Amino acid sequence: MIQSKIAELVRDAIRKAQEGNELPEFEVPDIPIERPKLEGHGDFATPACLQMAKLARMAPVRIAGVINGHMSQADFVGHSEAVSPGYINFRLADLWLAQQVGVILEAGDRFGNVDLGHNSRIQVEYVSANPTGPLHVGSARNAVIGDALANVLAAAGYDVQREYYVNDGxxxxxxxxxxxxxxxxxxxxxxxxxxxxxxxxxxxxxxxxxxxxxxxxxxxxxxxxxxxxxxxxxxxxxxxxxxxxxxxxMGITFDQWFSERSLYQGGGFEQVLNLLRSGGFLAERDGAVWFTATNLGADKDEVVIRSGGAPGYFASDIAYHYDKFVERGFERVIDVWGADHQGHVPRMKAMMRAMGLDPERLSIVLYQLVTLKRGGEIVRLSKRTGEIITLREVVEDVGADAVRFFLLSRSAESQMDFDLDLAKEQSSENPVYYVQYAHARICSILRLGADRGLDTVEGDLSLLTHPMELNLIRHMLMLPEIVELAASTLAPHHLSSYAQELASRFHVFYRDCRVVSSDPADRELSLARLRLMRAARLVLARTLHLMGMNAPEQM
RNA sequence: GCCCCUGUAGCUCAGCGGAUAGAGCAGCUGCCUUCUAAGCAGUUAGUCGGGUGUUCGAGUCACCCCAGGGGCGCCA
Incomplete structure (x- = not known):
């Protein structure tokens, strides 16, 4: 990624400055490269000189000036400058930016991919609601987070398996x-x-x-x-x-529906019990068999076999996770759980240790429960009492894309209200349409271009010099960063703000730049912009698909 | 009582230890003879719950307090 290339330039400049005795010798720390908040500060910046002030016993601005003086040329950097209080700001080169349109088009559907996972096998288990009735809306957040997470991890280079655990016992x-x-x-x-x-x-x-x-x-x-x-x-x-x-x-399909009962059908369960027993992690108390999680850092022990002889839910969890890691060999497993199960997490980690597995290999994504409202009134849900609003009702009412976008626009750990009446009323004002509309508009432009017999392959990208063209390209290039961020923090909600900003930059471009011009003198520019549109459409569609949403060609 | 999450603009929420804290919605004001006005532009708005620390630098980290939510079953 470009950040590491910039960091390399900085390290190189520091070395040259030290060789020229313009900077004292010191061990060069990591060079952080960040995205400045203000546009005037360029595309990238490093505060490294602020950190090096002590090491070099010089004022940060002076260090920045010296380092910047030794900065090598690079095709992607248009300009770099040292500014107070000690930052070095970098601006990407216009021509390089324009050429990236070709790079994006060449990558096609793979644009945005990064290699975090090295094709290692990862399982995302989500929804997994009890099969005692239809899914209610509460499961929607789980479904949306899990599904988007699976998409993002696949884009980040993992071999992803999607699983639904069926509590049929x-x-x-x-x-x-x-x-x-x-x-x-x-x-x-x-x-x-x-x-x-x-x-x-x-x-x-x-x-x-x-x-x-x-x-x-x-x-x-x-x-x-x-x-x-x-x-x-x-x-x-x-x-x-x-x-x-x-x-x-909701457009969700699982690779496997895993039956809880199947855990007890082979000899697997006894095998896992023996493993725990031989490790000294089981104890008999009050006629029941307990997993002594407190010895492994958890706050409570947990019943494995109830005094009646029936295995408890934790027995299934143990056997299930043993199956995931040992039998099926996943390197990492992600369970998506509602926050009402959070107390269970330390025992899961303890279980991993008891089985001799690195607890880091199990990630549990907790999301806060959604408070359902109807016209401002809280709706209480329970399958047992029959007070239930089904996921299907909401999807049919509000639309799958709107539900997905709404639930993906907040971080998992934030509590949120979902007002069903409001969601319906606002659906035409919903940001989901803002983003999808941008995609539909691009498609419309491409259709017009095709009608006029303009191809979208030959355009000369160096003609893309308009600030709003470059503004759009800049943001298109950020998709890999967003994928990496979302995958490494298991936080798919970053996609929604990215999508909104991308759509916004397109709409601004649309305002300022005519793509398909009827003036023959503009033909070359039209061709270049059509290529840009094709790339923009690709990035926007990819983002929507990562969120599990549709990218409509017309609205 | 103990544990976890949250507290940022009127509302709903973004914000990887870095520069002047952002977006959407709501409100007000403009903009359609040319690729979709589900759009664009302008404008109003914040003691980042409170306090104390750590740091060259804190909305971000640590500790304490306050408020909201969740959990503390031989249920899952």
Whole structure:
């Protein structure tokens, strides 16, 4: 990346200054290259001289002046200057910038890629909501963050696998089966009450009716535990069907749907237990088997096998992560969790240590829960009581792209309100359309160019000298930095502000620069600008796709 | 009580230890005979919750306090 090339120039200049005795000898520290906030400060700047003042026993400005005096020429640097209080500012060369349009076009869909991952295998596990009903809106943030993260990591050079963990075992699943059985029996005219703590949503009554239609009364004659097992599997297939559809409505597809039950089907679970036991990480207490996480830095121990003999959820988590790292060999795993599970994180890290794995290989991205509102009123959600707003409703109401953009425009750790009424009202004012509109406008220009028989390949890029052309190109070139930032900090929200700024620079360009001109004298400039448009479209579309959004050709 | 996250413009939020803290929305004022006005330009607006430190330099790091959210189950 260009930053490292600039740092190299600076290091080189320092060395020359030292050889010429204009600077004293000292160990040269790392040279930070940053993006100045103010446009007047150039494209890049280094505050290195501020840090070197002590080492050199000179005023920072003087150091900067000396170093800048020894700066070598480079095709990408148009100008560098030393300024008070001791910065060296760099401005990219206009011609070099213009030529980058060709570089972007050549890279095509790969523009923006960086090699952080060296093709190492990484898994992103997200959504993973209990299969006890349709997805509710709360899962939307998880889905959007996880999916964009997976996209960004792929762009950053990782071999990414997307996974949904299906909690098809455990207590909640049992309750679900009992509740559905009641609804099924009711649909057939039998007065079977819903369990006290069961699921009361209306969707369950519909599922009961469907089961009654599809399977008749045959389950009623079965042994009750057999019938529960059967209705549970039927319900599971129903919910997985809707969950997959809901995800598809958001444009999300998983590489694997991993069944919790499958963890107990081979001998894998016993193997992991033995591993922990032989490491001395298990203890019996009150008839249950505990994972002694407190010995590994966590604040609490955790039950693995309940006193009734059934494995607890943490047992599944252990076996599941063992499977991820050891059986399937992922080098890194990212779990996307709601903040209501944050207390669980230290035990997960402890588990990694107990299994002899570097805890750094497991990253848990926590996002704060979204407070749903309707006309300013907080909407409480619970699948059990049936108070539920489904993800599908919201997607159909507000639109998948708007939901994605909104949820990606804030960092995961920020709490946010999602007012469903407001989202609908504002949808025409939503920034999502601002960005997509820019893309549609570019497409419109390209269409006109094609109509006039102008090609988009031959243009002479050196004709791109207008400040707004260069302003646009400057920002297009930042995509790789954004990908690197988002991937290394696991924070895909950086994409949305980048997209907005990119769209803004295009709109300003559009105002000032006519692309397809009817004046024959402008033909060469038109061709050059059409190439620019093709590159701009590429970068904008790539950014939208990284966010999981569509890049419409018309609006 | 203990642990985690958050507190930045009227509202919703960006902001990798660096220069004069930004955007969108809302408000006000202008701009369509030429590639989409879902656009552009101008304008109003901040003790960065409060305090003390660390540093050449703090919205950013540390500690304390205040406020909001979440967690502290043989639920997941």
């Amino acid at each position: 455990g207590t909640q699943m049992g309750l679900f089966a009992e509740s559905l059985y009641a609804r099924y029996a009711q649909a057939l005219g039998h007065d079977v009450p819903l369990p006290e703590s069961g699921y009361h949503g209306t969707y369950l009554a519909e599922m009961g009716g469907r089961a009654a239609r599809e399977y008749g009364s045959c389950l009623l004659n079965m042994d009750h535990s057999e019938a529960l097992k059967a209705i549970g599997d039927i319900g599971l297939s129903y919910t997985m069907e809707t969950i997959k559809n809901d995800m598809a409505a």
